[in-house]
Amino acid sequence: xxxxxxxxxxxxxxxxxxxxxxxxxxxxxxxxxxxxxxxxxxxxxxxxxxxxxxxxxxxxxxxxxxxxxxxxxxxxxxxxxxxxxxxxxxxxxxxxxxxxxxxxxxxxxxxxxxxxxxxxxxxxxxxxxxxxxxxxxxxxxxxxxxxxxxxxxxxxxxxxxxxxxxxxxxxxxxxxxxxxxxxxxxxxxxxxxxx
Amino acid sequence: xxxxxxxxxxxxxxxxxxxxxxxxxxxxxxxxxxxxxxxxxxxxxxxxxxxxxxxxxxxxxxxxxxxxxxxxxxxxxxxxxxxxxxxxxxxxxxxxxxxxxxxxxxxxxxxxxxxxxxxxxxxxxxxxxxxxxxxxxxxxxxxxxxxxxxxxxxxxxxxxxxxxxxxxxxxxxxxxxxxxxxxxxxxxxxxxxxxxxxxxxxxxxxxxxxxxxxxxxxxxxxxxxxxxxxxxxxxxxxxxxxxxxxxxxxxxxxxxxxxxxxxxxxxxxxxxxxxxxxxxxxxxxxxxxxxxxxxxxxxxxxxxxxxxxxxxxxxxxxxxxxxxxxxxxxxxxxxxxxxxxxxxxxxxxxxxxxxxxxxxxxxxxxxxxxxxxxxxxxxxxxxxxxxxxxxxxxxxxxxxxxxxxxxxxxxxxxxxxxxxxxxxxxxxxxxxxxxxxxxxxxxxxxxxxxxxxxxxxxxxxxxxxxxxxxxxxxxxxxxxxxxxxxxxxxxxxxxxxxxxxxxxxxx
Amino acid sequence: xxxxxxxxxxxxxxxxxxxxxxxxxxxxxxxxxxxxxxxxxxxxxxxxxxxxxxxxxxxxxxxxxxxxxxxxxxxxxxxxxxxxxxxxxxxxxxxxxxxxxxxxxxxxxxxxxxxxxxxxxxxxxxxxxxxxxxxxxxxxxxxxxxxxxxxxx
Ligand code: SF4
Ligand code: SF4
Ligand code: SF4
Ligand SMILES: [Cu+2]
Ligand SMILES: [Cu+2]
Numbered sequence: 096x097x098x099x100x101x102x103x104x105x106x107x108x109x110x111x112x113x114x115x116x117x118x119x120x121x122x123x124x125x126x127x128x129x130x131x132x133x134x135x136x137x138x139x140x141x142x143x144x145x146x147x148x149x150x151x152x153x154x155x156x157x158x159x160x161x162x163x164x165x166x167x168x169x170x171x172x173x174x175x176x177x178x179x180x181x182x183x184x185x186x187x188x189x190x191x192x193x194x195x196x197x198x199x200x201x202x203x204x205x206x207x208x209x210x211x212x213x214x215x216x217x218x219x220x221x222x223x224x225x226x227x228x229x230x231x232x233x234x235x236x237x238x239x240x241x242x243x244x245x246x247x248x249x250x251x252x253x254x255x256x257x258x259x260x261x262x263x264x265x266x267x268x269x270x271x272x273x274x275x276x277x278x279x280x281x282x283x284x285x286x287x288x289x290x
Numbered sequence: 291x292x293x294x295x296x297x298x299x300x301x302x303x304x305x306x307x308x309x310x311x312x313x314x315x316x317x318x319x320x321x322x323x324x325x326x327x328x329x330x331x332x333x334x335x336x337x338x339x340x341x342x343x344x345x346x347x348x349x350x351x352x353x354x355x356x357x358x359x360x361x362x363x364x365x366x367x368x369x370x371x372x373x374x375x376x377x378x379x380x381x382x383x384x385x386x387x388x389x390x391x392x393x394x395x396x397x398x399x400x401x402x403x404x405x406x407x408x409x410x411x412x413x414x415x416x417x418x419x420x421x422x423x424x425x426x427x428x429x430x431x432x433x434x435x436x437x438x439x440x441x442x443x444x445x446x447x448x449x450x451x452x453x454x455x456x457x458x459x460x461x462x463x464x465x466x467x468x469x470x471x472x473x474x475x476x477x478x479x480x481x482x483x484x485x486x487x488x489x490x491x492x493x494x495x496x497x498x499x500x501x502x503x504x505x506x507x508x509x510x511x512x513x514x515x516x517x518x519x520x521x522x523x524x525x526x527x528x529x530x531x532x533x534x535x536x537x538x539x540x541x542x543x544x545x546x547x548x549x550x551x552x553x554x555x556x557x558x559x560x561x562x563x564x565x566x567x568x569x570x571x572x573x574x575x576x577x578x579x580x581x582x583x584x585x586x587x588x589x590x591x592x593x594x595x596x597x598x599x600x601x602x603x604x605x606x607x608x609x610x611x612x613x614x615x616x617x618x619x620x621x622x623x624x625x626x627x628x629x630x631x632x633x634x635x636x637x638x639x640x641x642x643x644x645x646x647x648x649x650x651x652x653x654x655x656x657x658x659x660x661x662x663x664x665x666x667x668x669x670x671x672x673x674x675x676x677x678x679x680x681x682x683x684x685x686x687x688x689x690x691x692x693x694x695x696x697x698x699x700x701x702x703x704x705x706x707x708x709x710x711x712x713x714x715x716x717x718x719x720x721x722x723x724x725x726x727x728x729x730x731x732x733x734x735x736x737x738x739x740x741x742x743x744x745x746x747x748x749x750x751x752x753x754x755x756x757x758x759x760x761x762x763x764x765x766x767x768x769x770x771x772x773x774x775x776x777x778x779x780x781x782x783x784x785x786x787x788x789x790x791x792x793x794x795x796x797x
Numbered sequence: 798x799x800x801x802x803x804x805x806x807x808x809x810x811x812x813x814x815x816x817x818x819x820x821x822x823x824x825x826x827x828x829x830x831x832x833x834x835x836x837x838x839x840x841x842x843x844x845x846x847x848x849x850x851x852x853x854x855x856x857x858x859x860x861x862x863x864x865x866x867x868x869x870x871x872x873x874x875x876x877x878x879x880x881x882x883x884x885x886x887x888x889x890x891x892x893x894x895x896x897x898x899x900x901x902x903x904x905x906x907x908x909x910x911x912x913x914x915x916x917x918x919x920x921x922x923x924x925x926x927x928x929x930x931x932x933x934x935x936x937x938x939x940x941x942x943x944x945x946x947x948x949x950x
Contacts, residue, residue, distance in 0.1 A: 136613070137606025160848070160932050161891035167737035177931040191731050196905060232741050232796055234604075236705065238732060240908040241890050243458040244613050246363050246706055250604040253797075260797040263745040264789050267752055271785040274756035275778055279764055338809055346816050353821055360863040360888050364909025367860075409809035411802040461860045720828055721884065721911030 103273040110269025111262050118261035124148035131155050131250075133162040133175050135242050138235065138250035146255050151225040152208075155182045163238030166252065168229055171211050172238055181205045185217040192217070192238075230254045308512035312544035314574040319511065319565040321556075331553045331566065334530075337393060338410045345396035348467065350717070355464035359719025363732075366717035367460040369709045371467075377703040381696050385571060388504030389497050392550040397470050398487050401478030402535065412557075414529040423527035427479040432489060438582045442495035443589055447634060449492050450593050451627045454600060454612035484535045487550055498547040499586045500692045502685070503572040503754075507546045508555075511565045516541030524555035524564065531558025540564060545575055547583070572689040572754040576762055577682070584684035588642065589634045591691040591787065594698050596630055598794045602701060645779045646679050653767055653776030674766045682762050683780050686755035690784055693751025694791050697744040705734040741796040748795070752788040756781060832884075835913065841882045842873050844941065846892040846906050846928065851935020853926060858888045871941035877921045877948065883914040893929040896943065898922075903929035921947030 127149055132139040133156065145151055155164055157175040164173040165187065172187040183202065185192065195201065195217055202219040210224045237248035310317075321328035330336055347370070355367040362368035383390050403409055405425050413424045455462050474486035487494050501507075510516050510524075524540040527533030534540070536550045540559070543549065556564045578584050600608040611622035654673075674682070708730055715728035722728065763777040764770075832841055845858040847868050854868035875881045885894050887908045895902025899918060906912050918924070928939040 134606070136609050137604065139606070141604035141606065161930055165734070167734060187731075187733060193729060193731055193907075229738075231738060233738060234701075236734070239891055240361060240363060243362055243616060243889075244454065244609055246458070246709075247601045247609065249602070257797070259741045259745045260792055263749060263792045263796060266749055267785055267788045267792065270749065270752055271756060271781050274760050275774055275781060277760055279770055279773075335805070335809075342812065342816075345813075346820065349816065350820060353824060354860070356861045357824070357859050359886070359909040360858065360860050361909035365860070408806060409813070410805050459864075461864060464860070718824070719886075719909035720831075721886070721913075722827070722831065 099273075099277045102276050103270070106269040106273040106276070107266050108269070110265035110267070110272075112265070113268075114262035114265025115256075115258065117265065118256035118258055120146055120255055122146060124150070126150045126152065128152045129154070131164070133157045133164065133237070133248075134159050135162075136237070136244040136248035138164075138248075141250045143250070143252045144255070145227050145252070147227060147230045149227045149254075151227055151252075153223050153225065154221065155223075156180070160241050161239050162241050162248070164235055165238040166225075166233060166235045168231065168233040169211060169225055171214075171223065171225070173223070174239060181219050181221050183217050183219050184209065184211070184214060184223050186211070186214050189215070190217055227254045230256050231259065232257055309514045310509070310511070311513065312507075312509055312575070315570055317567045317569045317574075320506070320568050321564075321566045327566070328556070328562075331556050334412070334557065335410045337552055337554075340394040341396050341399045344394050345399060348396050352464045352468060354718045355460035357718060358460065360460060361719060362458045362460060363706070363709050364713065364716070364719035365460040366713050367463050368457065369706070369713040371463060372457040373702060373706050374710055377699050380692075380699050381703075384497065384500045385504060385692060385696070387506045387551075388501030388546050389549065389551045390506070391497060392487065392494070393552060395493075397467070397491070398474040398478070398484055400471060401475040401486065402484060404475065405478045405483075406532065412527070412529060412532055414527065416529070421482075421526050421533050422523075422529075423532050425482060427482075429482045430480055432481055432485045436489060438580060439489070439495050439498070439586060440582045441489055442492060443582060443585055445490060446492040446495050447589060447631060450589075450596075451630055453597065454609070455615060457601075458613075483533075483537055484550065488536055488548060495586050496590050499583060499590065499688060501546040501549075502575045502578075503689050503692055504546060505568060505571050507567050507569060507575070508540075508549050508551060508553075509543060509565060509567055510540045511563050513541060515561055515563045519559075519561060519563070521560055523558040523560050528558040528560060530560075531555065533558065545577065545579075572692075573758050573761070576685045576758050578684050578688075579681065581681070584681055585635070585639065587684050587687040587691060588638045591687055591694065592634045592638050593630075594691060594694040595790065595794065596633070598698055598791070600626075602698065603794070642684070642783065643680060645783050646676065646683060648779040649683070649776045650674075650676060650679055652779060653772040656775035657767075657769060657772040679766065679776075682766060683759065685762065686759040686780070686784060687787075689754040689758065690751045690787060693747050693754070694787075697747040697751075697791065697795055700743055700747070701737075701740045704736060704740050706732075707735050708733050744795040745792060748788050748791050752784055755784045759784065835882055835884070839880045839882050839915075840875065841884060842871075843884045843886070844871050844873075844894075846885065846887040846889075846894070846932075846939075848887075848889045848892070848933040848935065848939075851933065851937070851939040853885075853894075853928075853939065853941035863888055871926075872944065873942070874944045874946060875918065877945050878917065878919050880915065880917040883912075883916060885912040885914065886910060890932050891930055892932050892939070894926060895929050896924050896926045898924050901926075905930075918943070918945045921945045 124146065127145055129143060129151065131153055155173055155175045157177040159177055161177065162175045164175060170186045170188050171184065173182050173184045174192065175182045200217065202217055205219045205221065208222040208224060209218050209220045212226065231254060233252045234249050235252060237245055241248065321331065351367040351371060354365055358365045379391055405427055406413065407426050414422055415424050449456065449466065456466060470491065473490065477486045521528060525534050531554045534555055535552055536548055538549050540555050600612045610617045610619055611626035614620060614623035709732060711727050712730045715725040716722045759777055759780055763773040767773040767776055835841060842855060845854050845868065847854060847858060850868055852868045853871045855871045855873065856866055856868045858866065858868060885906050887906045889908060891908065892906045893903040894906050894912065895904065904912050922945055924943040924945065926941050926943060928936060932939065
C-alpha cells in the first residue's frame with residue numbers, strides 16, 4: 096500500500112516536472128498584429144497563439160451583426176458594430192456597457208490605438224493593444240446577444256507557457272504509469288496467483 | 291487496497307451477519323444512522339411533494355417557451371434547464387446521489403398518477419394474484435426483445451444530433467419536454483409500470499449508467515431476509531406501497547442502474563429491509579453486464595467530446611453544421627450527423643474493441659509460461675474471453691466519462707451563470723423586473739480559473755478509471771504480470787481520452 | 798378508501814389543479830398589470846424587431862409564433878397630440894430604433910429586452926421608423942410606419 100502511494104506520488108511529480116519543462120520557452124518577445132473578424136457564431140481566426148511577453152495588436156471587425164469581444168484574464172470587453180473600421184472598448188471591471196449607454200457616455204471620436212492597461216471609460220478605437228504578461232489559455236466570447244448560438248460564440252487566445260495543459264498531460268502520463276506499476280496488496284484476493 | 295468489513299456489522303452483534311454480497315469497501319446504512327431520513331423516505335407523501343415543485347417549474351418553463359421571448363439566453367426555459375438544471379444534475383446529483391433526479395422528475399408523473407388513479411395513497415387488493423396493486427390501463431407487458439436500453443441509446447443519439455437546436459431554442463426544448471411527458475402518459479396507459487423511464491427516456495440511459503458511480507445506493511439490507519420473505523412486497527406491492535414501478539427486485543439487486551429511487555420499496559417492504567447506503571464514489575459497482583450498457587458508456591464519452599467541439603469549441607464550421615435551421619446547410623448537417631453517429635456506434639467501439647483484443651493477446655503472451663491454477667481456471671478466472679473483457683473494461687469509461695461531462699459543464703455554468711440572475715428577474719423576457727436584477731450584465735465567473743478546474747476534474751476521472759481498471763484487471767487475471775499487461779492497452783486508451791479532453795479544454 | 802386517504806388525495810389534487818390553472822393566470826395577470834401601469838391611460842404599442850425578415854412588426858413574435866408567423870411591417874396609428882407608449886424589443890440580434898423625421902433616436906434595441914418610449918406627436922403625417930444598426934441581409938428594408946392622424950380626418 097505504502098509502496099503504491101509512493102510510486103504514484105513520485106511518478107506524478109515526475110510528470111508535473113516534465114510538463115513544466117515541456118511548457119517553458121525561451122524565444123524573444125515579438126509584436127503580433129491580428130485582424131479579428133466576428134461573424135455569427137465564430138471569430139476568424141478562431142485561435143490566437145502567442146508567447147508570454149508578446150505585444151498583441153487587435154483590430155476587430157464584424158461582417159454581419161453587432162458582436163462583442165470579451166477577453167478573459169485581460170479585463171477587456173468590446174462592442175463590434177458591422178461595417179465599421181472602429182470599435183468600442185472598455186474594461187468590464189470598471190464600466191458597464193448598458194449603464195454607460197443609458198447615461199449617454201458613449202465616445203464620439205475615434206482614436207487610432209489604445210492600450211488596455213491604461214484604458215479608462217469607453218473609447219472608440221481602430222486598434223487595441225495588449226501586453227501579454229499572463230500565460231495560459233483565455234477565451235474571447237461574444238458579449239452582445241447576436242442570435243441563437245450566441246452563448247457559444249467564442250475563440251481562444253493561447254499564451255505560452257500554458258501550464259494547465261502541459262502539466263496536466265505530464266501528470267496524466269505519470270498517473271497512468273504509476274497504476275501500471277501498482278502491486279496488489281489485498282490478501283483476500285491473492286488466491287490462485289503463482290507469484 | 292484492502293477490503294474492510296462492513297462498518298455496520300458492529301451494531302448487530304447478536305444477529306448473524308446480514309448477507310450483503312454487493313458490499314465492497316466502506317458502506318454505511320444511512321437510514322439506520324439517520325432514523326428521521328428512513329422515516330421521511332417511508333412517508334407516503336414524500337415523492338408527491340418532491341415532484342410537485344419540479345412539476346410547477348417545468349410547467350412554468352414550457353409556458354415561458356411558448357409565450358416568452360424566442361431569445362434563448364433571455365428565456366428561463368433555456369437558462370434554467372440547460373445551464374442550471376443540467377449543471378446541478380451532472381455535477382451534484384449524479385455523482386452524489388445517482389438517480390435522485392428520478393425521485394422528483396415531473397416527466398412521468400402524470401402518467402404514473404393516471405395509472406395509479408392516486409397521487410399519494412396506495413390501492414391494494416389482497417386477493418389479487420401477482421401484483422397486489424391495481425393499475426389503471428391496459429397493463430400490457432413490455433416486449434422481451436426491447437428489454438434493454440438500445441432504444442434509449444438511439445433516442446438519446448437522435449436528440450444529441452439536434453442538441454444545438456435543443457439548447458438554444460426555447461420552443462424546441464418545450465416540444466421535446468412536452469413530447470416526453472405525452473409519450474410517458476400514453477405508454478403508462480398501455481403498459482404496466484414506468485416503461486417510459488425504464489426503456490425510452492433519453493435522460494434515463496445516462497442517469498442509469500452514471501448512477502453506478504454514485505455515492506448513494508438503495509439496497510436490500512439482508513438478502514437472506516429476502517429469500518425467506520413470502521410477500522415480496524417490494525416487487526409486488528403491499529397495502530403500504532406500490533410494487534416497484536421500475537420492475538426491480540430488491541432481493542437480488544446489486545447495481546444501481548435501473549432503480550429509480552422512488553422509495554416505494556421502503557414503504558412496501560414489510561420487513562423494513564431496504565436501506566439507503568452511502569459508499570465511496572465510483573469504485574464499488576463496476577460490473578457492466580450487457581452490450582447496450584457498454585455502448586451507452588461509449589456514446590456518452592464521445593458526445594462529451596462532440597459537444598466540447600461544437601458548442602464550446604472556437605470552430606465556426608461545426609457550429610454552422612449543427613445549427614442547421616438557421617444556416618440551411620443540410621449537407622453539412624448530414625455530415626455532422628454521420629460523424630456523430632459513426633463515432634459513437636462504429637469508430638470508438640471498434641477502436642476500443644481492438645484495444646481489448648490487444649489486451650487479451652498481451653496478457654496471454656505474458657502469461658504463456660505461467661500455469662493457471664486449476665482452482666482459478668475452473669471458475670473461468672485467469673483466462674477471460676473477449677466478451678468478458680469487452681464488457682468489464684468498459685466500466686472505467688463510466689467515471690472517466692462522467693468527469694469529462696463535469697469538466698464540460700463547468701464553463702457552461704461559470705460563463706453563463708449571470709444569465710441565471712437576470713432571467714430570475716425577467717423569466718419570460720417580457721421586460722419584467724421582479725427582483726431588481728433584470729439588468730445585471732453578463733459577466734463570466736472566474737473564467738481564467740475554469741481551465742485549471744477542468745484539468746483537475748479530468749485528472750480525477752483518470753485516477754478513478756485507473757483505480758477501477760486495475761481492480762478489474764486483477765479480478766480477471768488473478769496474476770499480477772498478466773493483469774499488468776492486460777491493463778496496459780486499456781490504460782493507454784484512458785490516457786489518450788484524458789489527453790484529448792485536456793487539449794480541448796485547456797490546450 | 799379510508800376517509801383519511803380520500804382527504805389526502807383531495808388536497809393533493811386540489812394543489813395540482815391550482816398549479817395548472819393558477820400559473821398561466823398569474824403570469825397573464827402580472828403582465829397586464831405591468832402594461833397598465835406603464836400605459837396610465839395612453840395607448841401602448843408593442844413593436845418587435847426581426848432580422849430574419851427585416852421588419853419592425855406589431856405581430857406578436859413570441860416563442861411559439863416566431864418560427865411560423867410571417868411578421869407584417871408595423872403600421873401604428875395615433876391621433877395628433879395624443880400621448881402614447883412604444884414598447885420595443887428584438888427577437889434575434891441588436892437593432893436600433895429611430896424616427897429621423899421626428900429626431901427620435903437612435904436607441905439600442907437589445908434582444909429579449911424592452912425599450913420603452915413615451916411619445917407625443919403634434920404634427921399629423923406619415924413617419925417612417927428605421928433600424929440604425931446593420932442587422933443582417935434585410936437591414937436596408939427594415940422600416941415601419943407611424944401614422945399621425947389630424948383632428949378632422
Ligand atoms: S427516467 Fe427520465 S422520465 Fe423517468 S424519472 Fe428519470 S429522468 Fe424522469
Ligand atoms: S419485501 Fe423486503 S424482505 Fe421481501 S423481498 Fe422485498 S426487500 Fe426483501
Ligand atoms: S427498487 Fe424500485 S421501488 Fe425501490 S426505490 Fe428503486 S425503483 Fe423504487
Ligand atoms: Cu456574437
Ligand atoms: Cu435591424
